[in-house]
Amino acid sequence: MCGLCERSALGLVSASHHNRSRRPADHYMAAGVFPHAVVRMARDFIFTYESCIAVAALFASHQSWLLCHAALAHYFPGEQFSHGWLTRRVFGMLAVRHNICSRNTATTLFSHAIERGALTPLMGIGDIKLEQAVPSPAAMTLLTSWYRAHFEALDLIDGGDRAMWLLADPVRSLALIQFEVACALLCEETLRAPGPLYTIFTWADSGSLLMDRLIGGIDVTGIGRQDRHQTTVSSLTWLAQSSGLSRAHTSRKMSAAERIGGIGWTGRRGRSELWVSQGFYEEYARVQVCKLLILDEISARARFA
Secondary structure: OOHHHHHHHHHHHHHHHHHHHOOOHHHHHOOOOHHHHHHHHHHHHHHHHHHOHHHHHHHOOHHHHHHHHHHHHHHOOHHHOOOOOEOHHHHHHHHHHOOOOOHHHHHHHHHHHHHOOOEEEOOOOOOHHHOOEEEOHHHHHHHHHHHHHHHHHHHHHHOOOHHHHHHHOHHHHHHHHHHHHHHHHHHOHHHHOOOHHHHHHHOOOOHHHHHHHHHOOOOHHHOOOOOEEEOOOOOHHHHHHHOOOOHHHHHHHHHHHHHOOOEEEOOOOOOOOEEEEHHHHHHHHHHHHHHHHHHHHHHHHHHHO
16 A cells, blocks of 8 residues: 555544644635735746746646655655655555545656656566555656745745745755645545535646636736736637647636636637636635645644644
8 A cells, every 4th residue: 555545544534633733724825925926926837837848737736746745755754754656556545535536547657757857767676556656856846846936835824934944955854844745635625525616626637727827917917806806818729728628628617617607708808818816816815815725834843743
């Protein structure tokens, strides 16, 4: 059995316990600088994606994002600092155990991770099912960037120094927090079942990136005072191409969000900028603050225990 599966019962109970002790989401969302932190995170996610598209694409759908976090928790088993090798079998077990996706989908993702350079295979294993791999330097850089974006947002809100702590020794920092963070993410209801607008995008290929591009392009000064927020996006073709998607796929997702009032056009359809509703922004923001609360608590415990 994989390390995460062996410890998941304890980890999930621990995460559930800590949920009760976390600050309420409204504590952060009420901060005047919070909208700036949210938009900054969206832009940081876009920058990270564009800096390493092949590897970052694995994080761009919610399903693969959850599985990658679970796999990285298996690789970084907490304070033991002893790495657990990753295999197709481990990916499959994690996916089924945590109800992320089917075993076949998980093993396909393992293959894609090797093809895209996110995993580096180890030599000497003849059985493909037992083929061992470790996160590549590019994957570790991406994971560090993901944490940095969240820690910088937290630091912006309260003046902390979490990002400095992370960047001082990324490998040790990740080893201290990744297992607990993954357990908390996997059992967090807000992340597993977000709002209806967020859900339209989150399970689609590169759906998270589509949302990042929309939210990253809004003017923060109108958040909370307007029902609609104009974005810098005016072309579905550009939005699709910049996210590695077909225009048809992107159009279907945008149309679904438009039908329930989440997005629209400021002028002529396809000839003007898109807007996102305040409700869409709030759904996106609540997912972000949920992650911030998890990372804040777990990193504090790792730093000051």
